[in-house]
Amino acid sequence: xxxxxxxxxxxxxxxxxxxRDEMVWxxxxxxxxxxxxxxxxxxxxxxxxxxxxxxxxxxxxxxxxAVGAAMMGTRPVVEMRFSDFALCAIDELVNQxxxxxxxxxxxxxxxxxxxxxxxxxxxxxxxxSQSLESWYTxxxxxVVVAPSTPEDTYGLFKTSIRNDDPVVFxxxxxxxxxxxNVSDEEDFTIPLGKARIAREGSDITIVSWSATxxxxxxxxxxxxxxxxxxxxxxxxxxxPWDKEAVFASVEKTGRLLVAHEAVSVSGFGxxxxxxxxxxxxxxxxxxxxxxxxxxxxxxxxxxxxxQVRVTANNIAAAVRAMG
Amino acid sequence: MRIxxxxxxxxxxxxxxxxxxxxxxxxxxxxxIAASKEGLVKGAIHPSIxxxxxxxxxxxxxxxxxxxxxxxxxxxHTMVKGAVPVExxxxxxxxxxxxCKGKGGSMHIADFRxxxxxxxxVVGANITIAAGAAHxxxxxxxxxxxxxxxGDGAINRGPFLEGLNWAxxxxxxxxxxxxxxxxxxxxxxxxxxxGAGPAARAESLGIPxxxxxxxxxxxxxxxxxxxxDGIRAGGGPRFLVAKTYRLTGHTAxxxxxYRDSAEVDAKWQGDPIKRCLDSILQTGIEDDVPEYEANKxxxxxxxxxxxxKNAPWPDxxxxxxxxQDSDLDTTGANQ
Numbered sequence: 001x002x003x004x005x006x007x008x009x010x011x012x013x014x015x016x017x018x019x020r021d022e023m024v025w026x027x028x029x030x031x032x033x034x035x036x037x038x039x040x041x042x043x044x045x046x047x048x049x050x051x052x053x054x055x056x057x058x059x060x061x062x063x064x065x066a067v068g069a070a071m072m073g074t075r076p077v078v079e080m081r082f083s084d085f086a087l088c089a090i091d092e093l094v095n096q097x098x099x100x101x102x103x104x105x106x107x108x109x110x111x112x113x114x115x116x117x118x119x120x121x122x123x124x125x126x127x128x129s130q131s132l133e134s135w136y137t138x139x140x141x142x143v144v145v146a147p148s149t150p151e152d153t154y155g156l157f158k159t160s161i162r163n164d165d166p167v168v169f170x171x172x173x174x175x176x177x178x179x180x181n182v183s184d185e186e187d188f189t190i191p192l193g194k195a196r197i198a199r200e201g202s203d204i205t206i207v208s209w210s211a212t213x214x215x216x217x218x219x220x221x222x223x224x225x226x227x228x229x230x231x232x233x234x235x236x237x238x239x240p241w242d243k244e245a246v247f248a249s250v251e252k253t254g255r256l257l258v259a260h261e262a263v264s265v266s267g268f269g270x271x272x273x274x275x276x277x278x279x280x281x282x283x284x285x286x287x288x289x290x291x292x293x294x295x296x297x298x299x300x301x302x303x304x305x306x307q308v309r310v311t312a313n314n315i316a317a318a319v320r321a322m323g
Numbered sequence: 324m325r326i327x328x329x330x331x332x333x334x335x336x337x338x339x340x341x342x343x344x345x346x347x348x349x350x351x352x353x354x355x356i357a358a359s360k361e362g363l364v365k366g367a368i369h370p371s372i373x374x375x376x377x378x379x380x381x382x383x384x385x386x387x388x389x390x391x392x393x394x395x396x397x398x399x400h401t402m403v404k405g406a407v408p409v410e411x412x413x414x415x416x417x418x419x420x421x422x423c424k425g426k427g428g429s430m431h432i433a434d435f436r437x438x439x440x441x442x443x444x445v446v447g448a449n450i451t452i453a454a455g456a457a458h459x460x461x462x463x464x465x466x467x468x469x470x471x472x473x474g475d476g477a478i479n480r481g482p483f484l485e486g487l488n489w490a491x492x493x494x495x496x497x498x499x500x501x502x503x504x505x506x507x508x509x510x511x512x513x514x515x516x517x518g519a520g521p522a523a524r525a526e527s528l529g530i531p532x533x534x535x536x537x538x539x540x541x542x543x544x545x546x547x548x549x550x551x552d553g554i555r556a557g558g559g560p561r562f563l564v565a566k567t568y569r570l571t572g573h574t575a576x577x578x579x580x581y582r583d584s585a586e587v588d589a590k591w592q593g594d595p596i597k598r599c600l601d602s603i604l605q606t607g608i609e610d611d612v613p614e615y616e617a618n619k620x621x622x623x624x625x626x627x628x629x630x631x632k633n634a635p636w637p638d639x640x641x642x643x644x645x646x647q648d649s650d651l652d653t654t655g656a657n658q
Contacts, residue, residue, distance in 0.1 A: 025462060050462060056492060061485035064451025065458055071440055072390070072459035092482075095445055096452060104433040104441060105423030106645035140646050165647040 002184055007039055007176040009150035013157035014040075014077060018047055021075065024161055025051040028062060028079025028115075036081050037117070037176055063089035063114065067096045070112040075161060083116035083170060084127050097166040098141030109164040113157075118146070119211055119261055121173035123305060126297035131210070131262035136168045137239045137271065143167040143192060144238040148213040150180040152236055155190030163192065172211040193240035197249075201231035204255040204319055207246055207272055209235040212261050212310055219315035228319065238268050243275060250276055254285035255322060259315050264292030291318050333541070335606050341383065341540045342599045342613045345375040347620035348399040349596060351408055354628050355398070355415050355429070356575045363632060364415045368429045369396040373538075373570030376595035377502050378403050380543025381470060381563070384551050390438045390456050390469040392449040395430045396502075397442035400472055405437030412627040418634035425637040426645070438467075447473060447480030450499070454486045457495035457560075468554050469497040476507030478521045484528070490560040491529045498550055499525065499562045502537065504569040509581055525562035537565025538595040541602065570594065 004012065018024045025047075026040065032054045034041035044052040055062050059080060066076040080086040086093065093114065100110050118131045136144045143165055147153040153171060160167040198213050199220050208216045213234045220230035231249050235241055250256050256276055258269035269290040276288060293308040352370045359368055371378065378399030385391060385404060393400040402408060406422060414421035415429050422434055433441035440456060443449040453471030460467045477483055478501065490497050501521040505512060518524065522532035535546050543565060550561045568590045572579035579587070591597075603613050 056485070056488055058485035058489060060482050061451045061454060061489045064448065064482060064486070065455030065489060068392075068440070068452035068455025068457075069459040069462075070455075071435075071452075072456045072463075074459045074462060076455075091445055091448055092451060096443075096448055100433075100441065101647070102645045103423060103427040103431040104435070105421070105426050107423070107433055107435045108440075143647065163648070 001181040003179055004150055004182050005176065006150045006153050006171070006178045006180070007037065009154035009182050010039055010157055010171060011041070011043065012182070013154045014161070015043060015046065017158055017161040018043075018051060023073060024075045024077065025053065026077040026079065027053040027055050027066070029055050029057055029081060031055070031079060035079060037173070059085055059088035060092055063092035064096060066112045066114070067092060067100065067110055070110045071100065071108050075111050077113045077115065077161060080114060080116045082128050083118045083132050084130050086114065086116045093142075093166070093168070094139050098139050101165070102141060110166050111164045113160045113167045113169050115169050115171065117173045118170045119172040119174055120298055120305060120309065123300050123302060124298075125300040129298035131260070133168075133170050133238055134262060134266060134268040134271075137268055141165065142239065144170070145192070145236070146170045146172070146210040146238055147236060148172070148175065148198075148210050148234050150178060151182045152190060152196070152234075154182050155188055156192070156236065159189045159192055162189070170210065174211050190236070192237045193242055194236065195242035195245035196234045196236055197245075198232040198234040199230065201229040201253070203229045203253055204257065204322065205231045205233060205246070205249040205253045206315065206319070207233045207235060207256065207258045208260060209238065210261065212259050215310060215312050216259050216315055218312040219319065222312065222316050223319055230319065241272070246272060246276070247280055250280055251283050254283060256284070256288045257291060257315070257318055257322065258289075259291040259310055261310055262292055263295050264290055265295050267292045286322055289318055289322055291315060333602065333606055335603060335608060337544070338541060338599065338603050339608075339613050339616055341379050341544065342596065342603060343616035343620050344379045344383070344403060345540065345596045345599060346617040347408075347624065348375045348378060348402055350621045350624040351402060351411070351627070352398055354624050355412070358416070358628065359575045365417060366428045366430075367574045367576070368415065369574055370571045371396045371399045371569075373590070373594060374502055374504060374567045375399050376540035376543050376599070377472075377500065377537045377565045377567060380540050381472070381498075381500055381547040383544060384548045385438070385470055386467070388438055389467050390440055390453075390460070392440050392453040392456070392469065392471045393442045394446070394449060394473055395442060395444055396474065397432065397472070398429070401432050401434065401439050401442065404434070404439045406432070406434040406439055408624055409627040409630050412631040413634050416631040416634065417636070418631055419637050420630070420634050421637070424641050426641060447477035447482045449473060450477065450486035451482045451489070453497060454489040454495060457490065457497040458493055461493065461495055466555065467496070468551060469495070470500065471497060472500040472502060474507070475501055475503040475505065475512045475521060477501075478524055479507070479516060483524070487525060487528045487530055487560075487562075494559045496554050497560045498547070498554055499530070499560065501562070501564045502567055503564050504567045506569055506573065508573050509577065509579070522562065522564045530560050530562045532562040532564060534564040534566065537567040538593050538598060540595055540599050568593065
C-alpha cells in the first residue's frame with residue numbers, strides 16, 4: 001500500500017497505462033503544463049508532448065477527434081476540464097462515440113475515456129459545479145464511472161482505459177486532495193459494475209457514489225451513536241451499476257435511501273429506487289427515499305451554495321424520519 | 324486558388340472508367356429512389372445525383388488503407404472507396420447482408436475493410452472525427468491520409484472551425500473536400516452564409532484552398548491527385564472546394580419546389596456524366612465503348628437490387644447487439 005491523493009492516483013493510473021500500451025495518449029486544454037488541476041504534471045516529461053498533448057479550446061474537436069482516433073486503433077484519454085464544458089461536445093459523445101459501434105453493425109469499437117470532473121468546489125457557481133452523471137447513464141453505449149477514493153480512482157481509471165467502449169470518467173473536484181491507501185500490487189484494477197461496501201450495517205442501506213459517499217459515511221457514524229446501523233454502498237460505476245450488491249444489502253436491511261449531489265429530479269437515484277420498488281417490494285419494511293439537490297442551479301455565494309448541498313445532517317435526518 | 328484546366332492529353336481509358344463509375348453511382352441511387360417509391364427502402368435517402376464527378380475524381384485517388392469520412396449524401400464516395408453495392412443496397416433495405424447489419428441505413432454506412440469510417444447523419448460531425456483519425460495516423464507515423472467530404476452547409480457549423488483549426492495546428496495529413504452544391508438542405512446556402520464562403524474560411528485558418536469545377540471529372544481527378552500526393556508527402560492539410568449542383572431534392576422525397584424548373588433544366592445540361600461522355604466522344608471513340616463499360620456496372624446494381632429485395636430481415640436480436648461489451652449490460656435487452 002502507498003498513501004497518495006485522489007489526484008495522484010489518477011495520474012499514476014494514466015502513467016502506468018501509457019507505459020503498458022503505447023496506443024494510449026491524452027489530449028486536452030493545458031495538458032502539456034499539467035492540466036487545470038495538475039492531474040497531468042510531469043507526464044509530458046516522460047511521454048512527450050505528442051502523447052500528453054495540448055489542445056485548442058475546442059471541446060467538440062477534442063471529443064470528436066477522440067472518436068476518430070479511437071476508430072483508428074489508438075486509445076485516447078480526453079480531458080474536458082469540467083463536466084460542464086463537455087456539454088459543448090455532446091453530439092460527439094452521444095451521437096458519435098456512443099453510437100458508432102452499434103450503427104456500423106459492430107465493425108469497430110470506440111475505446112476512449114473522457115475525463116469530466118464533476119461537483120461543487122470552492123464557489124464555482126452554476127457553470128463549473130454540476131453533477132451530470134445521470135445524463136450519460138441514459139445513453140446506450142456509454143459506461144459511466146464516478147469514483148470516491150484514491151484507490152478506486154486508480155483501479156477504475158486503469159480498467160476504463162483498457163475498456164473497449166467509451167467511458168465517461170467523472171472525478172469529483174472536491175476530492176482531488178483526499179489521501180488514501182492505494183494498492184501497490186502489479187496490475188491492480190477494479191472491475192466496472194462492482195460496488196463497494198463503504199461501511200457495513202444492518203438497519204438501513206444508503207446507496208451513494210462520488211463525494212457523497214463520504215458524507216453518507218459521516219452520517220452513518222452519527223447514526224451509529226444513536227443505535228442505528230447503516231450500511232453505505234458506494235456504487236463506483238453508474239453504468240453498469242451493481243444491482244446485485246444493492247439488492248443484497250436491501251434484502252438484509254429492508255430499508256433504502258439513495259443520496260447524491262446531483263439534482264434529485266431525474267437523478268440516477270431515481271433509477272435505483274425504481275428498480276428496487278419494481279423487483280424487491282416485498283423485502284421492504286418501509287418507503288424508499290431519495291435525497292439529492294433541489295432543482296436549482298448551484299450558487300456562487302457560500303451560504304447560497306450550501307442550500308443545494310446534501311450534508312451529513314440532511315442524510316441523518318432523512319434516515320431518522322424513515323424510522 | 325481557382326483552377327480552370329483545359330486538358331490537352333486525355334487519358335481516354337481512365338476517362339471511360341470514370342464514366343462507368345459515375346454511371347454506377349447514378350444507377351445505384353436511381354435504383355434506391357425507385358425502391359423507395361416501391362416502399363422497399365423505408366428510411367430517407369439523400370441522392371448525390373449530379374455530384375458523381377467529385378466522388379469518382381477524389382475517392383478514385385485514395386489508396387484502400389487511406390481513410391474516408393463522408394456525409395448523409397455519401398453513397399458515391401463509399402462505392403468508389405471500395406464498398407460493395409449489394410451490401411450497401413441490403414443496408415438501405417434494412418436487410419440481412421447489409422453492410423452494417425441493417426442497423427444504420429443510408430446515412431450510417433461504414434466499411435472499415437476499405438477505410439470507410441462512416442457516413443454521418445449530423446452535418447459537419449465528420450470533420451472533427453476525420454481530424455482525430457488523421458491525428459492517430461500522425462501518432463502512428465503511418466503513410467495513410469484522411470479524406471473528409473462534406474457539403475457547403477457544413478461550413479456554418481462549429482465543428483468546421485474546430486476541425487480545420489485542429490488540422491492546421493497539428494499539421495495533419497487530411498484533405499477536406501467541400502461539395503458545394505449551393506444548398507443547405509432546402510435553403511440556398513449563400514442566403515445563410517456570411518463572408519466569401521468555404522475557400523476563404525479555410526484560407527483564414529491557414530489551410531490552402533483550391534476551387535474547381537466539380538462537374539468535370541477529369542479536373543477533379545487531376546487536382547485531387549495533386550493535393551493527395553502533396554499531403555502524403557507531408558505537406559499538411561489541404562482544402563478542395565468542388566462546385567457542383569444537386570440535381571434532385573434534399574431527399575428522394577423532396578420535390579425541390581423551392582427552385583424553378585428552368586434553373587434545374589439548365590443545370591442538367593451540365594450533368595457531369597453527360598459532360599464526361601462528350602469528352603470521350605470528342606476523342607473519336609465510338610459510344611458503344613463507354614456504354615459497354617457502363618452496362619457492366621448497371622447489371623451489378625440490378626443484381627444488388629434483386630438480392631436486397633429477396634434478402635431476409637435481420638435477426639431481431641441484432642436490435643440489442645453491438646451496443647457495448649455484453650458484460651456491461653446489467654439489465655438485459657428487454658428493458
